[in-house]
Amino acid sequence: MTDTDNDTKPDPDTEPAATGTTEVDVDPDTGAKPGEVAPGIPADPATPAANAVVEAAAEGANEALGTLDPTDDGGRPIVEAGAGAGNWVPEGAFGDHGGSTTGLSNVKMGMWLFLASECLLFGGLISTYMLYRGRHTSNLGPDQIYDIPFTSVSSFVLLMSSLTMVLAVSAAHRKDERNARLWLVITAVLGATFVGGQVYEFTSFYREGLGYTTSLFSSSFYTLTGFHGVHVTLGIVMLLSTVFMLRGGRITEGKKAESIEIVGLYWHFVDIVWIIIFTLVYLIPA
Amino acid sequence: MTDVTATAPADDHTDASGHGHGHGHEGDGFSAEEPGAHHGPSDIRLIQIAVVLAVVTGVEVLISYVDIGPLFIPGLLGLMVFKFFVVVLYFMHLKFDNPIFRNLFWMGLFLAPLVFCGALATFHFFSP
Numbered sequence: 327m328t329d330t331d332n333d334t335k336p337d338p339d340t341e342p343a344a345t346g347t348t349e350v351d352v353d354p355d356t357g358a359k360p361g362e363v364a365p366g367i368p369a370d371p372a373t374p375a376a377n378a379v380v381e382a383a384a385e386g387a388n389e390a391l392g393t394l395d396p397t398d399d400g401g402r403p404i405v406e407a408g409a410g411a412g413n414w415v416p417e418g419a420f421g422d423h424g425g426s427t428t429g430l431s432n433v434k435m436g437m438w439l440f441l442a443s444e445c446l447l448f449g450g451l452i453s454t455y456m457l458y459r460g461r462h463t464s465n466l467g468p469d470q471i472y473d474i475p476f477t478s479v480s481s482f483v484l485l486m487s488s489l490t491m492v493l494a495v496s497a498a499h500r501k502d503e504r505n506a507r508l509w510l511v512i513t514a515v516l517g518a519t520f521v522g523g524q525v526y527e528f529t530s531f532y533r534e535g536l537g538y539t540t541s542l543f544s545s546s547f548y549t550l551t552g553f554h555g556v557h558v559t560l561g562i563v564m565l566l567s568t569v570f571m572l573r574g575g576r577i578t579e580g581k582k583a584e585s586i587e588i589v590g591l592y593w594h595f596v597d598i599v600w601i602i603i604f605t606l607v608y609l610i611p612a
Numbered sequence: 613m614t615d616v617t618a619t620a621p622a623d624d625h626t627d628a629s630g631h632g633h634g635h636g637h638e639g640d641g642f643s644a645e646e647p648g649a650h651h652g653p654s655d656i657r658l659i660q661i662a663v664v665l666a667v668v669t670g671v672e673v674l675i676s677y678v679d680i681g682p683l684f685i686p687g688l689l690g691l692m693v694f695k696f697f698v699v700v701l702y703f704m705h706l707k708f709d710n711p712i713f714r715n716l717f718w719m720g721l722f723l724a725p726l727v728f729c730g731a732l733a734t735f736h737f738f739s740p
Contacts, residue, residue: 338674361673391658395639428712430710430713434713435712435713436714436736438713438716438717439716441717441720442716442719442720442721443720444720445717445720445721445723446720446727448724449724449725449727449728450728450731452728453728453731453732456732456737457732457735457737473676474673474676475669475673478669478673481669482666482669485662485665485666486662486666487661487670488662488699488703489661489662491703492658492703493655494703495705496652496658513737522701538632566674590704591704593702594699594700595704597699597703598695598696598699599676600698601695601696601699602692602696604672604692605672605689605691605692606668606686606692609673609675609676609688610670610685610688
């Protein structure tokens with residue numbers, strides 16, 4: 327007889343090993359009969375020997391990965407022995423990050439790696455500028471064309487966009503999606519203001535006669551600041567895309583805060599690059 | 613023997629996003645923790661940090677107009693490094709994040725100046 331009484335329905339969160347072995351004749355959700363394993367759920371070994379094998383494998387994995395401690399307090403083994411009953415690793419056992427063996431988000435790890443490589447990119451561009459900043463015509467050098475007050479305001483705007491970005495991340499962690507979206511939009515507006523200022527600056531420099539090929543100084547300057555501007559522009563695209571995806575529900579509930587945090591990492595990175603450019607390029611004279 | 617448990621790492625102190633005692637979001641984005649439970653800097657503290665950064669930027673600009681002699685370049689570089697690390701540690705939460713992320717970033721960050729100082733040296737950039 328089929329028993330569809332909800333009181334007898336096993337709770338998949340608390341009784342994973344009991345699936346298919348309860349008093350229910352036919353599982354109302356999966357249709358599995360007694361003795362059968364529900365579709366999509368690996369069989370429960372349910373034998374001491376099988377459990378011992380799983381435990382031994384997990385212990386070996388923990389020893390092998392012992393040097394990669396993903397915790398700050400170092401307390402937890404990376405592999406949790408096949409999640410106890412030895413039947414399957416429950417959803418979220420690796421933090422919902424696609425089976426990351428470090429227990430960390432692969433996406434976040436990838437972003438940090440990307441930012442580390444970006445350090446090398448901007449390091450190269452800044453070095454090139456430092457090398458060639460003195461190679462200019464007599465009347466079109468850094469001291470003649472830079473407008474420090476204007477660039478200082480641009481720097482302030484970008485710095486404040488970092489504040490609004492981190493407030494967006496903070497709101498996201500509080501599950502305050504409305505404010506998170508608001509801060510993201512404000513961040514994008516501040517970023518667009520910065521890019522607009524850069525376009526204005528480039529235009530005024532060009533009108534003064536400083537073209538891209540005018541001198542080695544101009545080439546290295548436009549390349550460095552232009553690359554940074556492109557990064558800011560891409561950041562704005564990422565911010566607005568995130569806002570639209572949040573509004574459209576295209577980011578799953580469990581990924582929202584992390585998605586905003588990843589975009590935030592990129593945004594803060596372009597800010598710290600500008601902190602260096604502002605000092606080395608604009609404030610320290612050639 | 614290995615501790616056998618069905619508890620997901622999401623219940624641990626370190627979440628899967630890598631925050632040791634950072635935000636407390638459990639790697640699942642908007643977690644089930646109470647709203648407002650936030651182990652990183654509070655919003656007020658973040659605003660205070662931003663005000664400090666703005667003031668430091670103002671000091672940088674001021675220094676560029678005032679003659680402070682031989683302290684000019686070291687002073688500007690010092691303020692630049694201060695701003696850089698404040699943003700990285702607090703706004704990027706690296707201070708509260710997992711050591712693996714920290715090491716990844718420091719690796720790229722410290723490798724870059726070493727490589728490019730070497731490159732500049734080949735062009736006699738540091739020669740008088």
